[in-house]
Amino acid sequence: MDDHSPRASSPPTSSTGIVDVLVPVALDHTYSYRVPRGVELKAGDVVCVPLGPREVVGVVWAENAKPEPRLHNRLKDVSEKLDVPPLKGELRALVDWVSNYTLSARGMVLRMCLRMGEDLGPERVRMGMRLVGPPPQRMTPARRRLIELLSDGLLHGKSEAAKEAGVSAGVVDGLVDEGTLTVEAMPKPLVPPAPDPSYAVPEFSRQQRTAVDGMRALAANGTFHVALLDGVTGSGKTEVYFEAVAETIRRGKQSLILMPEIALTGQFLDRFARRFGVRPLEWHSELTPRTRQRNWAAIASGEAPVVVGARSALFMPYADLGLIVVDEEHEQAYKQDDGAHYHARDMAVVRAHVAKIPVVLASATPSVETEVNARKGRYQRIALPSRFGGQHMPHIEAIDLRREAPPRGRFISPRLAEQIRFAVERREQALLFLNRRGYAPLTLCRACGHRFACTICDAWLVDHRFRQRLVCHHCGFSMPRPHACPNCAAEESLVAVGPGVERLQEEAAQLFPDARTMVLSSDLITSIETMRSELNEIAEGRVDIIIGTQLVAKGHHFPRLNLVGVVDADLGLSNGDPRAAERTWQLLNQVIGRAGRDQGRGVGYLQTHQPEHPVMKALVACDREAFYASEIEMREKTGYPPFGRLAGLIVSAGDRPTAEGFARKLAAIAPIDERIKVLGPAEAPLAVIKGRYRFRLLVKSLRNVDVSEYLREWLGAAPKTKGNLKLEVDVDPQSFL
Numbered sequence: 001m002d003d004h005s006p007r008a009s010s011p012p013t014s015s016t017g018i019v020d021v022l023v024p025v026a027l028d029h030t031y032s033y034r035v036p037r038g039v040e041l042k043a044g045d046v047v048c049v050p051l052g053p054r055e056v057v058g059v060v061w062a063e064n065a066k067p068e069p070r071l072h073n074r075l076k077d078v079s080e081k082l083d084v085p086p087l088k089g090e091l092r093a094l095v096d097w098v099s100n101y102t103l104s105a106r107g108m109v110l111r112m113c114l115r116m117g118e119d120l121g122p123e124r125v126r127m128g129m130r131l132v133g134p135p136p137q138r139m140t141p142a143r144r145r146l147i148e149l150l151s152d153g154l155l156h157g158k159s160e161a162a163k164e165a166g167v168s169a170g171v172v173d174g175l176v177d178e179g180t181l182t183v184e185a186m187p188k189p190l191v192p193p194a195p196d197p198s199y200a201v202p203e204f205s206r207q208q209r210t211a212v213d214g215m216r217a218l219a220a221n222g223t224f225h226v227a228l229l230d231g232v233t234g235s236g237k238t239e240v241y242f243e244a245v246a247e248t249i250r251r252g253k254q255s256l257i258l259m260p261e262i263a264l265t266g267q268f269l270d271r272f273a274r275r276f277g278v279r280p281l282e283w284h285s286e287l288t289p290r291t292r293q294r295n296w297a298a299i300a301s302g303e304a305p306v307v308v309g310a311r312s313a314l315f316m317p318y319a320d321l322g323l324i325v326v327d328e329e330h331e332q333a334y335k336q337d338d339g340a341h342y343h344a345r346d347m348a349v350v351r352a353h354v355a356k357i358p359v360v361l362a363s364a365t366p367s368v369e370t371e372v373n374a375r376k377g378r379y380q381r382i383a384l385p386s387r388f389g390g391q392h393m394p395h396i397e398a399i400d401l402r403r404e405a406p407p408r409g410r411f412i413s414p415r416l417a418e419q420i421r422f423a424v425e426r427r428e429q430a431l432l433f434l435n436r437r438g439y440a441p442l443t444l445c446r447a448c449g450h451r452f453a454c455t456i457c458d459a460w461l462v463d464h465r466f467r468q469r470l471v472c473h474h475c476g477f478s479m480p481r482p483h484a485c486p487n488c489a490a491e492e493s494l495v496a497v498g499p500g501v502e503r504l505q506e507e508a509a510q511l512f513p514d515a516r517t518m519v520l521s522s523d524l525i526t527s528i529e530t531m532r533s534e535l536n537e538i539a540e541g542r543v544d545i546i547i548g549t550q551l552v553a554k555g556h557h558f559p560r561l562n563l564v565g566v567v568d569a570d571l572g573l574s575n576g577d578p579r580a581a582e583r584t585w586q587l588l589n590q591v592i593g594r595a596g597r598d599q600g601r602g603v604g605y606l607q608t609h610q611p612e613h614p615v616m617k618a619l620v621a622c623d624r625e626a627f628y629a630s631e632i633e634m635r636e637k638t639g640y641p642p643f644g645r646l647a648g649l650i651v652s653a654g655d656r657p658t659a660e661g662f663a664r665k666l667a668a669i670a671p672i673d674e675r676i677k678v679l680g681p682a683e684a685p686l687a688v689i690k691g692r693y694r695f696r697l698l699v700k701s702l703r704n705v706d707v708s709e710y711l712r713e714w715l716g717a718a719p720k721t722k723g724n725l726k727l728e729v730d731v732d733p734q735s736f737l
């Protein structure tokens, strides 16, 4: 990873006055610029440079660059050095590393580090008003309302107070003219106080204390080290890794906590505040431009001791990063699949390595990759094998749908229905889990058999009753649900086939008319705020039956939830994904792990057609070892990760022959290497998305092969993609669709 580092070993000759600047566009190489007189630039400095007709923000990648002499006098000048801290060597090394490994353009990787937003200018001073003088000569109802609101003599935000009193700006101005009110600048919002590592240290159980010692030691050592915090659901992993964060704060360094789904972290932020006295700084894509700019600056200056963020937070320019925690490290959401294809968990380990700092991977269901690393001793395992507070792990039963089928057109089996009824009578909560958004995954005409499919994707349209539309989950296309069949014109002939969460809610409402139900599904979230308030309602016990997709499986703590019913446990097993068993095992463990966390015993019911499947058997027996042992053996035998390596190539084009032709050409010129197999091309399982035809190639190699290098050599010799032909490279793919 040192290939691109600044050429520090070159003799310290007098500055040539030229620097190489990496710009955030889809290019690997840097451009040379002249340094204007009076400006001093060194590697890492953030600069503005002309690029074609535009000015862009870039980063000095190397000083004393030696461009071709012929080009020398055609070079343009750096326009300006920005007044922000330079990008440290460790972050530049990470950019180089990620680009080299994933084959993403270096400029595009850099772009993720520069998301400070456009310059929004100096922050506007907010004005406030205060009651200072006698009442006005002439009193009106509007004036009275405003004076009453300000009668506490404090400074109120001008526009907020006017709005609250329901008065216009004219009313305010009038009262200022008469000397009743003054208008003054509001004080700037204070920098929030720093988290206090000793604010509220919990009492740890004996088991937790051992893990806490491990966490503190790793943070205190402060060198590169990977620990797997391997604790069952409800064991207190969060409380335990907070001690590593506390130790890092004490050492005056920054901590980054990565979360798979930042929208779901409301409970987490409150928990952090209970432990450290204040909320941490957030970094994710939903921040307003102003907050983004402010947070970027706070991260870069070191004013933010703790950052909680989505995967993109990994690319922030921390002033002094001392620890990374990857919560729920097994989550697929850490893989980014548009633009640069990278896995944030893996890149977190890379960043920790480059920065020489510790990293904690936390999970109740570690990925097979991480589990193998722990077994081989490459990662330290810090275990929490039982729940906190003496709570038992949930008891799990399979319901064999071949024998205990639900009534026709229904999806909840009689046994599960009965158990839900008992739970609701006991005033406990029940969760019905089904990983399918919408009302029904397919709509067909009873008269002619017509099925509603997307016009530009190879996918059925999903019925969404709340929105009254049929929707494509791949491109977002939607249409109103028609009254008559567009194919045979029959009326009232359309039937919904199969369940989605909305349909389950309908069934639950019929079965349990007095229970309060709530559906949680990503398509029903209008904002992070509404999501957080709905989750609070559940946590406070204002819902009896929760019906949800995987959104509810992740990390929540609902004290009154004791029963989880998995409506279709087989759903994830049949999709041809090499990780199908692992994903199913993780997801079902996580979702059932929401049960019985606080009081009483949790139970999970798995509705399945294949109770004899190894995953179902391991779940029912609570036999984690059996699952990992069989899965690891299978991967070893077949050479799948982590015992071999994979890379996907996805070729797509506006028509089928172009895509297929190019994919075949690629396969034909693949360099021969006996350690590597190139499979395909084959039509992708999702053969058409947004009108683009897709073909896939899969590269499968032995573990010690540098797949990135192989791909670079191969693709370097491939014809250029022209027109609407597109080639995507996905090293370590998570999705095979």
Ligand SMILES: Nc1ncnc2c1ncn2[C@@H]1O[C@H](COP(=O)(O)OP(=O)(O)OP(=O)(O)O)[C@@H](O)[C@H]1O
Pocket (backbone or CB within 6 Å): 202, 203, 204, 205, 208, 231, 232, 233, 234, 235, 236, 237, 238, 239, 363, 364, 388, 554, 555, 556, 557, 593, 597
């Ligand atoms: N030492 C402790 N003192 C007080 N409360 C604790 C302690 N440890 C854990 N808890 C509480 O126990 C509950 C479960 O802990 P936590 O959510 O951290 O578990 P987890 O291991 O992260 O579970 P999951 O993997 O299911 O998310 C939380 O409400 C937490 O506040």
Ligand SMILES: [Zn+2]
Pocket (backbone or CB within 6 Å): 454, 455, 456, 457, 459, 472, 473, 474, 475, 476, 477, 690
């Ligand atoms: Zn579509």
